[in-house]
Amino acid sequence: MRGRSIVLVLLLIAASATPAGAQQEWVHPRDMGLADSAFVAPDPESLRYPLPGGAVAYISVDDLVPLVRFTALIGAGRADGAGAAGFAAGLRAGPASMSSSDFAELLAGMAALYEVEQGQTETRVTLEVPSEDVVLGLGLFAALLRGPLGAEAGDNSQDTASDRATGESGPVLYEGSLAAAVQLLEATLFADHPFGGAFDNDAASNAVAFRERFVVPQNVVLAVSGDFELATVHNALAVVFDGWSGEAPPLRQHPAPALPDARRVHAYDVDKLQGWVAIGHHLPEVPVQDEAALMVMNYIVGGGHFDTRLFRATRDRRGLTNDDSGFPEQGFRGPGVYTFRTYGRPQVVPLLIDLTFEEIDRIRAEPVSDEELFVARGALADGEYSLWFRNAAATTTTYAREWLRHRSHERSASWQDRVRQVTTADVLDAARRYLHPDRMQVVLVGPLEAIRSAPSLEGEPTLGDLEAAEH
Amino acid sequence: MVLPERSKYRRSALLALTLMLAGAAPAAPAAIADDYDLGVREHVFDNGLRLLVIERPGDPRVACKIFTDMGGLNETPGQAGAAHFLEHLMFKGTETLGTTDWAAESEIVAQVDEAEAELIAALDAARNETAERGVFHDYRHAETTPRIEAARSRIAELESMAAPYRDNGPMMRWYQAFGGTGLTATTEQEYMKFDINLPAERVDLFLRVEADRMTNTVFREFDQERMILVEQRLGDLNRASTPYTERMAAVSGESSPVFWPEGHYPDDFMQYSRAYQRQLYERYFVVNNTTLVFIGGVTLEQMIPRVETYFGWMPRQPEPPRSEATEPVPMAERRLIYRNDELAPRVELRHGIPGVGHPDRAAFDVLALVAVPAIERSLAAAGLTGSVGANTRVIHTSRFGVPATLNIEVLASSADLEAVERAMLAAIDGLARGEIDDAELRAAQKTLRTQWYRTVADADALAFEIGHFQTMDRWQTLQAHLQQRDATDVQQLARLAGRYFIPDNRVVGIVRPRDQEQGQ
Numbered sequence: 001m002r003g004r005s006i007v008l009v010l011l012l013i014a015a016s017a018t019p020a021g022a023q024q025e026w027v028h029p030r031d032m033g034l035a036d037s038a039f040v041a042p043d044p045e046s047l048r049y050p051l052p053g054g055a056v057a058y059i060s061v062d063d064l065v066p067l068v069r070f071t072a073l074i075g076a077g078r079a080d081g082a083g084a085a086g087f088a089a090g091l092r093a094g095p096a097s098m099s100s101s102d103f104a105e106l107l108a109g110m111a112a113l114y115e116v117e118q119g120q121t122e123t124r125v126t127l128e129v130p131s132e133d134v135v136l137g138l139g140l141f142a143a144l145l146r147g148p149l150g151a152e153a154g155d156n157s158q159d160t161a162s163d164r165a166t167g168e169s170g171p172v173l174y175e176g177s178l179a180a181a182v183q184l185l186e187a188t189l190f191a192d193h194p195f196g197g198a199f200d201n202d203a204a205s206n207a208v209a210f211r212e213r214f215v216v217p218q219n220v221v222l223a224v225s226g227d228f229e230l231a232t233v234h235n236a237l238a239v240v241f242d243g244w245s246g247e248a249p250p251l252r253q254h255p256a257p258a259l260p261d262a263r264r265v266h267a268y269d270v271d272k273l274q275g276w277v278a279i280g281h282h283l284p285e286v287p288v289q290d291e292a293a294l295m296v297m298n299y300i301v302g303g304g305h306f307d308t309r310l311f312r313a314t315r316d317r318r319g320l321t322n323d324d325s326g327f328p329e330q331g332f333r334g335p336g337v338y339t340f341r342t343y344g345r346p347q348v349v350p351l352l353i354d355l356t357f358e359e360i361d362r363i364r365a366e367p368v369s370d371e372e373l374f375v376a377r378g379a380l381a382d383g384e385y386s387l388w389f390r391n392a393a394a395t396t397t398t399y400a401r402e403w404l405r406h407r408s409h410e411r412s413a414s415w416q417d418r419v420r421q422v423t424t425a426d427v428l429d430a431a432r433r434y435l436h437p438d439r440m441q442v443v444l445v446g447p448l449e450a451i452r453s454a455p456s457l458e459g460e461p462t463l464g465d466l467e468a469a470e471h
Numbered sequence: 472m473v474l475p476e477r478s479k480y481r482r483s484a485l486l487a488l489t490l491m492l493a494g495a496a497p498a499a500p501a502a503i504a505d506d507y508d509l510g511v512r513e514h515v516f517d518n519g520l521r522l523l524v525i526e527r528p529g530d531p532r533v534a535c536k537i538f539t540d541m542g543g544l545n546e547t548p549g550q551a552g553a554a555h556f557l558e559h560l561m562f563k564g565t566e567t568l569g570t571t572d573w574a575a576e577s578e579i580v581a582q583v584d585e586a587e588a589e590l591i592a593a594l595d596a597a598r599n600e601t602a603e604r605g606v607f608h609d610y611r612h613a614e615t616t617p618r619i620e621a622a623r624s625r626i627a628e629l630e631s632m633a634a635p636y637r638d639n640g641p642m643m644r645w646y647q648a649f650g651g652t653g654l655t656a657t658t659e660q661e662y663m664k665f666d667i668n669l670p671a672e673r674v675d676l677f678l679r680v681e682a683d684r685m686t687n688t689v690f691r692e693f694d695q696e697r698m699i700l701v702e703q704r705l706g707d708l709n710r711a712s713t714p715y716t717e718r719m720a721a722v723s724g725e726s727s728p729v730f731w732p733e734g735h736y737p738d739d740f741m742q743y744s745r746a747y748q749r750q751l752y753e754r755y756f757v758v759n760n761t762t763l764v765f766i767g768g769v770t771l772e773q774m775i776p777r778v779e780t781y782f783g784w785m786p787r788q789p790e791p792p793r794s795e796a797t798e799p800v801p802m803a804e805r806r807l808i809y810r811n812d813e814l815a816p817r818v819e820l821r822h823g824i825p826g827v828g829h830p831d832r833a834a835f836d837v838l839a840l841v842a843v844p845a846i847e848r849s850l851a852a853a854g855l856t857g858s859v860g861a862n863t864r865v866i867h868t869s870r871f872g873v874p875a876t877l878n879i880e881v882l883a884s885s886a887d888l889e890a891v892e893r894a895m896l897a898a899i900d901g902l903a904r905g906e907i908d909d910a911e912l913r914a915a916q917k918t919l920r921t922q923w924y925r926t927v928a929d930a931d932a933l934a935f936e937i938g939h940f941q942t943m944d945r946w947q948t949l950q951a952h953l954q955q956r957d958a959t960d961v962q963q964l965a966r967l968a969g970r971y972f973i974p975d976n977r978v979v980g981i982v983r984p985r986d987q988e989q990g991q
Contacts, residue, residue: 026565026567026683029649034672034673034676035673037650038531038670038671065927067921108914108918111922130917130921273705305654306640307639315699316692317634317695319699320698322706344702345705375647378648379650383647383651384652386670390532
């Protein structure tokens with residue numbers, strides 16, 4: 001009996017002394033029984049606040065830090081006629097009541113963040129200031145939107161990648177990033193279209209007319225978030241937007257151009273260490289019933305993360321590139337662009353292009369696996385969706401943009417369900433409907449001589465072969 | 472001193488609008504305390520693992536980070552970038568994630584290790600044949616030997632045999648499937664971290680994946696991943712400024728590896744071996760060299776037993792070795808002339824500063840901002856124009872627990888770079904005499920405070936700062952660092968400028984076009 005007890009004690013001691021690591025059971029993440037996500041998006045109606053003239057603001061108090069952010073989303077952009085670029089330049093320069101240097105000093109004095117972004121059919125203005133400057137910040141924000149434009153309005157000195165590109169006959173300003181290749185691709189796709197990126201150099205009068213036409217209550221939605229007394233901001237908004245009025249601008253729709261009739265390569269020579277590739281075509285407006293399947297499909301083939309088909313083919317297995325991803329950028333009141341972007345050392349660029357097309361062909365040819373679908377649906381329904389509402393600033397901006405575009409919140413409310421209901425057949429259908437590899441344009445910016453002289457690594461076409469063939 | 476008239480914006484029409492609104496009450500104080508108390512809660516486990524939690528009740532998400540106290544500082548010369556490479560390899564999976572049949576794959580992995588040992592032996596035997604002999608990286612007696620080639624072929628053959636067992640992407644896939652966002656990893660001189668933002672109810676997934684990554688990483692697709700680092704390095708070198716800034720770092724430091732660029736020479740990438748990577752991994756990825764940071768909808772009490780489950784079994788290991796290199800007392804002004812036609816002409820002054828944890832360090836954040844308008848005024852007084860910037864960046868990072876530099880740069884509109892340099896030196900001499908505008912000091916402090924608020928607003932950014940301070944010094948230093956910036960006054964800045972902005976502690980960098988003779 002005593003002997004058995006000693007053995008038992010020894011066994012117990014041994015068990016406790018054994019490193020638990022030896023017994024560690026690594027349950028597969030699939031089998032961990034992880035709980036369903038409990039995330040619920042804030043109710044948009046609780047954040048809506050009417051402004052004079054029928055404008056709408058989404059307002060959310062967040063007292064985590066003493067900052068206040070104002071965002072205005074304006075339903076007009078570069079493609080909406082003369083004066084757009086001048087209007088944006090005027091916004092960047094500040095209100096007419098001060099010089100641009102004084103404006104910059106004022107912003108610096110508040111440690112403010114200030115951004116003006118202009119897309120094809122929308123313009124976004126964002127100002128973030130410390131809460132102690134909320135009154136000054138709101139006054140400034142209102143002055144930017146409603147007051148006279150600054151002296152720099154219309155003095156738009158921006159040029160475009162297409163202006164700078166001279167193909168093989170001359171130098172291209174190389175940005176050290178994919179931006180130049182993507183801009184060149186968009187310039188190619190929209191050469192004869194209002195979305196062609198033809199930045200105007202308008203007179204100031206055009207900028208003023210643009211503002212008077214488009215910065216009206218029915219065409220602007222505000223987002224206000226941060227640490228403030230709600231009543232204070234309500235009252236202040238009523239004061240600064242008092243008397244704001246204007247006719248709603250007519251709805252402007254920009255039809256998509258025809259797809260290119262064949263795949264073509266557009267090569268631009270730069271003396272750098274890598275070649276940069278943008279492949280794509282325009283993306284027609286996507287109906288709501290197709291939206292989730294398109295995003296799931298892209299997530300699987302090249303969704304901008306580390307576990308896509310493109311990443312596995314080009315990066316993990318071959319070590320060719322740091323990135324190869326797909327970007328379906330939806331347009332609003334017009335077409336968007338669906339691009340695939342990659343880059344690498346000269347000797348691997350033709351293989352990168354070939355593998356990218358191989359994966360595009362594959363997603364159009366065969367159903368995705370159940371595991372791929374499971375991962376993509378979870379990533380978009382539980383992960384991506386939460387980013388839209390990750391804080392008060394993101395929430396109010398998400399709802400403001402949705403209201404500006406759709407005058408409802410049905411899309412965001414149904415997003416998770418729509419994603420979760422996507423099937424393998426839906427993914428295949430989306431790939432065939434929205435990817436047309438034989439019509440895609442290939443823009444290559446890089447050291448062309450080195451790329452052309454690269455031998456075929458896996459039997460893929462050389463750059464010369466690609467240029468000679470028009471699909 | 473007499474300073475130029477301040478902005479006239481107060482006279483603008485904007486003022487009327489502001490006055491119109493002035494009846495509105497100012498905002499209520501924010502939840503963040505004025506003393507920068509972040510509410511960090513700490514638990515240190517018996518095995519040395521440190522757990523830091525900031526509780527944000529009601530937050531549906533959690534920012535999760537795991538920091539390891541190792542980085543470029545711990546690399547051997549000739550292996551620059553090896554720490555970063557290890558981070559890449561740690562995405563390649565473990566014995567349970569990333570394989571379709573570990574039993575079969577592990578046999579091949581063992582043979583790969585044997586083949587690599589033979590390759591290393593072959594390289595060592597041929598050292599006199601294959602080592603560089605030329606100043607310009609252009610000569611060796613022979614590139615390779617039959618023995619080396621045989622070993623390389625064997626490794627390639629074995630890697631091909633292992634390929635069918637590989638399941639790429641597992642260290643990301645399950646995070647993504649269960650709502651993870653912001654998945655990334657970073658390696659700098661002093662730390663490596665992996666991070667993800669997860670739904671609060673799924674935080675166990677982070678613990679399961681990271682505990683596995685920390686103990687069971689398998690180095691798959693080693694040579695493919697090596698080329699990804701080459702690609703990243705080529706991307707760096709495509710920027711015209713990279714060679715210049717790396718040369719400036721090299722001139723600024725004498726012994727600390729903090730000044731070494733990643734991938735110092737192309738050959739470094741080719742030196743990486745599984746054996747060396749394994750040595751780094753086993754030496755530094757030990758539980759007592761690890762800090763977990765969580766910010767969001769969890770509590771310390773909830774996290775302690777969960778962390779215990781996944782990490783508690785790991786035994787404490789010997790403390791990993793630290794870089795023992797210290798910078799000698801600076802004794803000479805150094806000067807670098809970089810002739811280049813792509814970069815805008817510029818003059819840069821770098822001065823050595825102490826690391827985070829030193830009582831003087833926090834004030835340099837303020838001094839950098841105050842120096843900018845001082846130099847702008849000095850340039851204007853000399854009839855010169857240029858864009859002025861100041862930072863404390865070395866290679867990729869702006870703060871260290873070891874000495875680094877404060878860098879002030881003028882992108883000069885004038886061709887007379889000597890005059891620009893004189894104006895810059897006059898300005899910093901003025902700083903040392905206390906010629907600092909109180910309003911500019913307050914503005915600098917407000918800018919730093921506001922930047923900090925933006926960090927606090929982002930749980931992922933805040934978790935990084937806490938973990939970063941822990942690896943640089945201690946996480947508690949962060950609060951003191953922020954408080955010291957607010958408490959800095961003119962006298963302290965003048966003292967620092969007088970002590971640190973001296974010729975013996977200075978590197979002057981000049982960028983000029985190739986066709987411009989020195990002195991013109």
